[in-house]
Amino acid sequence: MEYNDEVDGGEINRLIEKYAQKHDVPADLLAEIYEAESQVVGMDRRSSIHKDVQKAIESHVSED
Secondary structure, eight states: OOOOOOOOHHHHHHHHHHHHHHHTOOHHHHHHHHHHHHHHTTOSOOTHHHHHHHHHHHHHOOOO
16 A cells, blocks of 8 residues: 555545544544644654643543
């Protein structure tokens, strides 16, 4: 299988919506996680990704 990293924003948004609905999670949460990941792609050290993902998740969890 050949990997193509040239995916347009429309395709990314379509995939985010598809998987958000499939897994019953907010699409904007997946978009935030995708954005955090895309900022660290290619870096040797990506330790900040855990903090960024945690922050995104915490911002979408409502406290009752």
